[in-house]
Amino acid sequence: MQQQRPATSSLKISHLFKDFGAVKVLQNISFSLTGGTSTVITGPSGSGKSTLLHIIGTLEEPSNGIVEINNINPFTLSEPELAQYRNTVIGFVFQEHHLLPQYSVLENVLIPTLAFKQGGDATERATQLLKRVGLTNRQSHRPAELSGGERQRVAIARALINQPDILLCDEPTGNLDTATTDTVANLLFELHRAEKTILIVVTHNLALTPRFDQHLQLVDGTCTIERDT
């Protein structure tokens, strides 16, 4: 399925529920976001932050409720369509960078482009992205030769290679020191602004929250909007 990219991307979540048997992880979550906005989700461990992120990223299905991205409910798509949808609309950055050690930095960035046949020169864009994350001179290196911050910058470039509408980050700075955290966070915001993506970040790092447009607090599966600009 070839997605038509909208002028402004949007994400709308209405009355979202998720439970695992008797355990209710998310209860009646609703919020909406548009392209160029950023949201940080915080909350204690087990509050359902990562689960919410995975539902938005279409990695998990909600038990109830609606998720609409660019006015499409992705969970109505078939499995192949959903995979392609995820490939083109959503970008992920995880706490563990999960770079493939056998490939070079450039190859790692290019990997998402291989899931489906695509037009255009992906390598050119990957090179540009690496330039923007400051790793031009490291593109032929292996992940093992990079520092933690550098690896996470590669993961960000990889997440953006297919120009996603939504960039989802699950504790992107969880394994980094303070200085590196700032660097990575700055990069994320810079690229988010440049790419006009919806940026959703799950973090425990409360120091970062003021930099986001919106702050959602998850407690026991319910969501409170702490701040909304």
Add this chain to the structure above:
Amino acid sequence: MPKFSWNSLKHFWQIHVIVALCTAVATGVLAGALIVGDSVRGSLLNLTTERLGTIQHALLGDHFFQPDLLSRENKVPTILRNGTVVVPQTQARASKVNILGVTDNFFTFWETDAPNLNKPEGQPFNAIVINEALQNELNVQVGDTLLVNMSQAANIHPEFLLGERDAAKAIQSLRMVISDIIPTENFGRFSLQANQSLPFNAFISLPILQSALGQDNKVNVVFTADTNALSADDLTLTLSALDLNIKADENHLDIQSDQYLLKPILSETTLTVASENRIPTLPTLTYLANTITADDKTIPYSTIVALPIDEGEFAELANNHTNEADQLAYQQADAQGVKKIESEKIEERKKLREEIDKIEKEVSRLEKTKRALGGTPEYKQQVAEVKQKLAEVESALNAIRARSKPDAIYLNTWAAEDLGASIGDIIAVTYYSVTAEEAYVTEIGLFRLKGVLPIKGIAADRDMIPEFPGIHDTADMSEWESPFPIDYTIVRAEDEAYWDEYRATPKAFIPLEVGKRLWKNRFGDLTTIRLGTMPGSDIQATRTLFETEFLKRIQPEQVGFQFLSPKAEGLQASKGATDFGMLFGSLSGFIIIAVAVLIAMLFRVGVEQRSREIGLLQAVGYPLAQIRRRFLYEGATVAGIGSLLGCLFAVGYAQLMIFGLQTWWLPAIGTPFMQLHVNLLNLSTGILIALAVVMISIRFIVQELGQIPTTALLDGETDFVEVTLKRQTKKAKSRTLWSIAKNVAVAIIAVLFAVFVIFDEWLSDTFGIWIEEPMIDFIMFTLSVIAVGWAAFDRWLKSQRVPKRLNRMRLALKNAARQPGRSLTCVQTLSLACCIIVAVGANRHDAPPESEYAFVAEAALPLHHSLNTSDGRFELGFSEKDSELLNASEIFPFRVLPGEDVSCLNLYQPQKPQILGAPDTMIAQSPWTQLWIGGRAEDGKVNAIGDENSLRWILHHNPEDDFIVQDEFGKPVRLKLVTASDSLFQSQLIISESNFTKFFPSQSGYQFFLIKTPPDLQAETAQILEKTLADYGFDLTSASERLASYRAVENTYISTFQSLGGLGVLLGTFGLALVLFRNIIERRGELATLRAFGFRRQLLSRMLFLESCFLLAVGMLIGIVAGLVAILGSQGSLPSFPWLSLTITLLLIFGFGIIANAVAVAVALRSPLLSMLKSE
């Protein structure tokens, strides 16, 4: 924490069940292989007991004897002859049949009822009982008539002048009626030969067979069930048992033999005993001259006696009848003759000197080129040719040296007058000699008449002339019935008159040494030894003393008796030439290795599953040693349960292998005789070895626990390449050490190999070790290709080069580089295994082997006439037309000393190999000259040819060492071996015919033949030979079929290896799948990330599958290419490469690998991946 927990075992039951099953497989394969060995040994042992019953010992004679000679009770006299059996109606024929003349006592060895050997009522012919094997061969039933052919028992050796060789007289043919057919078991399986093949047995009543052979009350073998071994003390020899007789006179005793010539051992002992007791002796050698000629007058068929002419009664008689004038006339004539001969000798020696100069130049040239060409067949051929020329020159020189003046001869007055001969005249004597090829050749001897004696005294004594069979009792010369040709037309009335008056009284006398020179042969050089009276005694006392002393000195083994212990020898031989336990253990090596590796990998997976548990235990303070012990105990429990299960599997595996040997791999054992024999000791050994292998594998994995940081374990990490710097450093160090160790090992192997290649000559000369040239090539090519393949793959794995364009294929293949060491190990293991399978498979020879000979033939009864001459063929009964056809063939006859088959077709461990005597005319020809075995080697050794494989693997003898056999007189003969390979002679050892007749003089005739025939005449030739020589049991086999039968065994072993090795590699592909499984488990985070980026599960599966197939393909490809290149490089071609079977094996391995990989991918990806992406 308990040392051991059933709960842990139960919780991780899946992995433990698989480990237990793998242990069961390892135990089953190992113990099963040992059970196969036990089963072969046990079955051979059973066969030995079955074929011999309670027979323990036997006295076997090469001639017939009275059984009373053996002073044992409970003895069973028997006649055992080799023969052929023909069905007159259908002409169906079986050769190599054991013809047994038995009484009912024979069957008591098996404690069974005797079959009916009585003449059937209303039948004109006597009864014969045959076994089912013979029945199947002949397709006959009870009541059918059979013709039984065997050699006639003759006193005089057929190859002596007076021996009977006429086919009609040499073969005893009996017409019998089948009265019973017995199963081929118990006495139906009787054989003195340790061989697993089914014997053809025919039983005849002993008195009937004795009567037919003219050997009343005599037998040639006596069996006993006594456990005490037979020895010379049990045998009471008599002169008659030695075929000796004494003609007694009041003044002397004439010792003579029924065999005409006195055997050398008997004549030597007679002279020794006489000398020691001061008994006067007169040794004589009597021969028959065809003619005695002086000028143009000739006397036909006369007896000539060779005796000491310068002593005793003869000297006295000669002196009394020779005057001075006679002596002077003789001396003058003799001197003139000597002068003439000497001048002739000088001239001939001059010519030979020139010939020797040429040979010396040739030797010098060969010496110079030895270093460069020493090992080539061409060089060996040239050396052999020079040796041959040298031998010819030496022979010519000896002939010149030996040529002497005419020897002295005395004629009696009748002969001298008849010839008109005077003292000093040349007397020519013609006589027959029998050549090595058993042809009569007329020889001539020149003598100078020294004296003329009256027919009286010793010159008229006929007692010293042994009786000529068919001659001595005839009334007229025209009635002579001799085995040699007689021209009755030259017999005159005067000769008949002489015969009437003087019978065989000798007409001429020559010196004994001259007679011996002319007429000595391998059967003896004296016909009579006359003993005088011992000083101070009378002739009777002399006789008594002589007989006593003489018999004391004769050892039974010297006169053709053998004391056999067939049971003990059979049981010893039952250990087998080939240890099938070791063989199948080796052939199953791949399976055992594969299973051991699998177990190690499985256990690793099991440990990895529990990495958090281990980390936790370490974190709370449990010592590492205790944690290791816990895993070891668990592992031991699982392995123990598995090995117990393996006992059942072992029996099943052994049963399967035995089934394979009885069906698919039957050529390896020849006859489906095997039964399952389980030896508890070997079963326990198998279990312990398998358990040890498994525990070593587990210990190896458990040992690695200490190398993993606790923090990493707590994180569930099991691959720590990038976890900590410490770990990296440690790993780097260990990698460095490993790398150094590998390089050092490779360097040592390379240096050793180089030393072998460069100093091969020196090593060969000094230590007698070398690597065959093709093997050097093979190793070099294999190592080169494998090393290049591995290096290229390693380089690719570690390549940092970024491809211009990344695609899914590249992505999948590059995944193999994630764990370069693991991938390289997979490829190395697979390539080595495939290389071995290809290389071993290439040794299969599926194409029919080629031979320069068309047929190999064996005769049950010896042939005494040449198949290469029309005369010989006429004697053997060939029609003129058939004889003409045979002119196109060249037939090489070999003498045969019966013995055991030493080829791979015999499973028993042979003790006494069959020996062939190769005709001297043949070994003088190329390519036999390369294996020159003529003459005697240094130190009195005898040159012999043996097949290298038979020597090494069946006789378990190093060809570099001399092989010792016993000659006919019980003396050891050292055979200096020259090896042949892949030859037609894998069942025997070969010596030259001249050596054969020297050491085994009583063996007569030819029973083994190589036949060269033009291809278009082969079918017709075979038919004619088999039909005409049917009575001799002449069996032809195509030479290439014979070679194929030997190769079939080798091919079968290779097939077995291919099957079991292939099975091992199949199991090894499980290991590859397990590696893939581990890779996937370790990479779940990455795979989940790919899923998050839109990679569908199917796409991931395809990529992972492609990755593992890539490793499988690369490994196999390197191995296959290395194997093929190595074979091409070392052998130059792939003449009979088994493409089909090898391709099937390799495709099976590849297919199985693919399936295993697919299963591994499916199982590994079944667990949820996306949970790996959550940060909490």
